[in-house]
C-alpha cells in the first residue's frame with residue numbers, strides 16, 4: 001500500500017488513543033530493524049524512544065521473531081488452567097532475573113492489566129480496601145490503571161476506581177515542599193505517613209510507585225534513601241509495596257529492574273513492554289513468596305482467557321535470552337554513563353536546559369525559560385502540568401535529523417533500544433544539540449517579549 005492509502009484507511013477506521021480524532025496525521029511505517037524504522041516514503045528514523053519505551057532489544061529481533069514462528073507452528077493457545085511449557089519456562093526465567101524473593105508470576109495482557117491485578121492481589125492479601133499512588137505517575141488507562149495514575153489524564157476518566165489516594169512525589173527539581181534534597185527532611189516520605197495516619201493504616205493495602213517514573217512528566221530521580229524509607233514505612237504499617245516496572249524494567253535503567261539500584265525489594269512488581277520486546281502483548285504481576293503463600297489456601301478470584309498465551313510466552317523466553325546473550329543490560333549501564341556525560345555538556349552549552357537526569361538508557365532533559373526560577377520554557381498558566389503544545393519547532397529539528405523521540409512539553413526523553421551502539425547514540429546527541437538551539441532561541445524570544 002502507498003503511504004497515503006495506509007494513512008487514510010487508518011484515519012477512517014481506527015480510533016486513535018489520547019487524541020481528538022480530527023486533524024490527526026499519523027506517520028505510516030512499513031519497516032523496522034534494530035534501532036531504526038522507516039516510514040512508507042523510505043525515510044529512516046533512529047528510534048530514540050523504543051516506540052513506547054518498550055522495544056528494548058531492538059525492532060524485529062530475528063531470534064524473537066523465530067521463537068514466535070516456532071511456537072506458532074507448535075502450539076498457539078491453551079487455556080490458562082492448562083500447563084504449557086512456554087508459560088512455565090517463562091515464569092521460571094522471570095523469577096530468576098527478578099531480584100529478591102519474587103518467585104510467582106500472574107500473566108496479564110499488558111501494563112494496565114498488571115496494575116489491575118496487582119491492586120486486586122494486594123487487597124486480597126491484606127484485606128484492606130484502599131491504595132496509595134503518586135500524582136506524577138502513570139499506571140495505565142484501564143479503570144484501575146487510570147485511577148492509580150496521578151497526572152492530568154485521570155481527571156478526564158473519573159469517577160473511576162474507588163479508594164485511591166494520591167501522594168506527592170520526590171520530584172526534587174520541583175519539590176512540592178519547596179526543599180532541596182541535601183537539606184530536606186524527606187517530606188515526600190513523611191507526608192505519605194501523614195496521609196496514611198489520616199486515612200487509618202488498617203485501610204491501606206498498598207503503595208504503588210513507578211520505580212523510575214516515565215510517562216507522567218517523568219524520569220525524576222528520588223534521593224537515594226527515598227525507596228529504603230518508603231519500604232520501611234510500608235513495613236511499619238503492614239502495607240504492601242508495589243513497584244511498577246512496566247517502563248523502567250528490563251534493563252532500561254542499566255539493571256534488570258530499577259528497584260535493584262536501591263537494594264530494596266517490593267512485595268509485588270508489575271511489568272509488560274520489554275518482557276516480550278513488545279513483539280507480542282504480555283504483562284505480568286510478580287509476587288513475593290509471602291504474597292504467593294496467601295493463595296496457597298485462599299482462592300485467587302481472577303482469571304482471563306489470554307493469561308500466559310503461548311505465543312507471548314515464547315516471545316518472552318526469547319527476549320530474556322537475548323538480553324542475556326547480547327549483554328544488553330550491561331550496554332544500557334555503560335552507555336548510560338556516556339549519555340549522562342553528554343547531557344552534562346548539553347546543559348553547560350544550552351541556556352534552555354534546566355535539569356538533566358536519569359539512569360542507563362532512560363534519561364531526560366527538562367527545558368526552562370530561566371534556570372534561577374526554573375520557570376518552564378513553555379509555561380501554560382491554565383494547566384499546572386503544561387500539557388499542551390510548544391514542542392513542534394524542537395520536534396521538527398529532531399525529525400529532520402532522523403531522530404524519533406519521546407517528548408512531553410518541556411521534556412525530551414532519550415530511551416533507545418538497549419542494543420544501540422555508542423556511535424549511534426552520539427549521532428542522536430548531535431541532533432538533540434541542534435534541537436536545543438531552537439529551545440534556546442525560545443528563551444531569548446520570551447525574554448525579549450517581556
Ligand SMILES: Cc1ncc(COP(=O)(O)O)c(C=O)c1O
Pocket residue numbers: 052110111112113115138139140141145210214215244245246247248272273
Ligand atoms: C509505568 C507504566 N505502567 C503502566 C503502563 C500501562 O501499560 P500498557 O500501555 O501496556 O497498558 C505504562 C504504559 O506506558 C507505563 O509506562
